[in-house]
Amino acid sequence: MRIRNQLIAALMCVTALQGCAGSYRAAPTVARGAAGREIMDNAARQIDAQSYRINVDDTLSVNVFLEPDLSVPAVKVDRSGDIALPAIGSIKAEGRTIPEMTSAISTALKGRYLRDPRVSVGIVSSSRDKVVVTGQVTTPGVYDMRKGMTLLEALAVAAGETDVSRLEDVVVYRTVNGERMAAAFNVAAMMSGTEPDLALESNDMVVVGYSGNRAFWKAFRESAGIMALFIRFAY
Numbered sequence: 001m002r003i004r005n006q007l008i009a010a011l012m013c014v015t016a017l018q019g020c021a022g023s024y025r026a027a028p029t030v031a032r033g034a035a036g037r038e039i040m041d042n043a044a045r046q047i048d049a050q051s052y053r054i055n056v057d058d059t060l061s062v063n064v065f066l067e068p069d070l071s072v073p074a075v076k077v078d079r080s081g082d083i084a085l086p087a088i089g090s091i092k093a094e095g096r097t098i099p100e101m102t103s104a105i106s107t108a109l110k111g112r113y114l115r116d117p118r119v120s121v122g123i124v125s126s127s128r129d130k131v132v133v134t135g136q137v138t139t140p141g142v143y144d145m146r147k148g149m150t151l152l153e154a155l156a157v158a159a160g161e162t163d164v165s166r167l168e169d170v171v172v173y174r175t176v177n178g179e180r181m182a183a184a185f186n187v188a189a190m191m192s193g194t195e196p197d198l199a200l201e202s203n204d205m206v207v208v209g210y211s212g213n214r215a216f217w218k219a220f221r222e223s224a225g226i227m228a229l230f231i232r233f234a235y
Contacts, residue, residue, distance in 0.1 A: 026171045026184040026209070036183030037198070044201050046176045054093045054101060056081055057127035062105060065118035070109065074124050087113055098123070131200055133158040135208035136165035151198040152190055154206050166209035167191070172198065173205040 026032075031039050054060070058077045062085060064070040075083045081094025088108045093101055102121045109117040131145040131154050138159035145154075151172065161167055167188040174181050187208075189195035200206075 026169055026182070030171060031183045032185075036185060039181055039183045040172060040174060040198065043174045043176045043181050044199070051097060052123065052126075054096050054098075054123075055127050056094055058093075059124040060093065060101070061122040061124050063120045063122075064105075064109065064114075065120075067114065067117070070113070126202060129202045131203070132205040133208075134205070135170075136162045136210050137208050138162055145200065145202055145204075149200050151185065151187065151200060151206065154200055154204075155187065155208070161187075161208060164211050166211035169209040171207045171209070172200070173207070174201060175203065 030036075054077060056077050056079055059074050060072075060077065060083060061074055062072045062083075070086050072085060075085065077083055077093045080090075081092060082090040083093045084090050085105065085108075088105065091104060091108060096104065098121050102119050105121065106117050106119045109119070125147070129145045129147075130142050131149065132142050133154050134140040137155060138161070140158060143154070143157050151170070155161065155170075168186045169184055170187045171182055171184050185198055186195055190197050
């Protein structure tokens with residue numbers, strides 16, 4: 001009788017976990033599916049390099065049309081905020097936009113070296129290219145973001161989901177012009193190949209939800225050995 005009572009108590013304990021653990025997910029108002037992708041795509045298009053201001057430790061590319069000796073595939077902005085270019089020497093980069101940087105280099109070259117220089121400047125890597133991965137992942141944190149990183153890759157960088165992750169309800173937050181946008185995605189479907197992966201943008205935040213049901217079954221499995229012991233001696 002005592003062992004039967006212990007078995008019942010153990011089952012009640014595990015069942016209680018289901019009731020108290022609960023689960024968190026994106027609010028019902030957060031867009032999903034095609035609507036969510038449209039929001040993220042529109043936000044990505046609004047993140048305009050024209051308004052980006054160059055920072056210390058950014059890496060730039062400078063291409064002078066038909067002038068390979070004056071072009072540089074990668075040059076880092078030093079701690080003084082300058083870059084060093086052939087023929088020009090040091091030129092201020094920090095705080096300038098890409099169009100402003102392009103104009104400054106063109107002005108420095110014009111007349112002295114070229115009659116009508118055609119210059120293009122690009123961002124090879126940004127010191128501010130970060131992605132936040134939090135919620136139910138193995139290693140939450142702020143990670144460096146390489147160009148073209150996707151949602152699945154970001155989760156992999158954070159060492160994947162936990163035993164209680166709600167992969168059907170992963171929210172991506174994106175800020176554009178001071179406005180924060182969000183959309184929920186089914187990462188389980190992405191992993192199975194039934195939905196396409198999502199391209200991330202710099203400073204996105206990825207939040208993986210918590211599944212109360214998975215927490216219940218995890219607790220149930222962990223308790224299985226104890227309950228099996230009770231069952232063997234219950235009769």
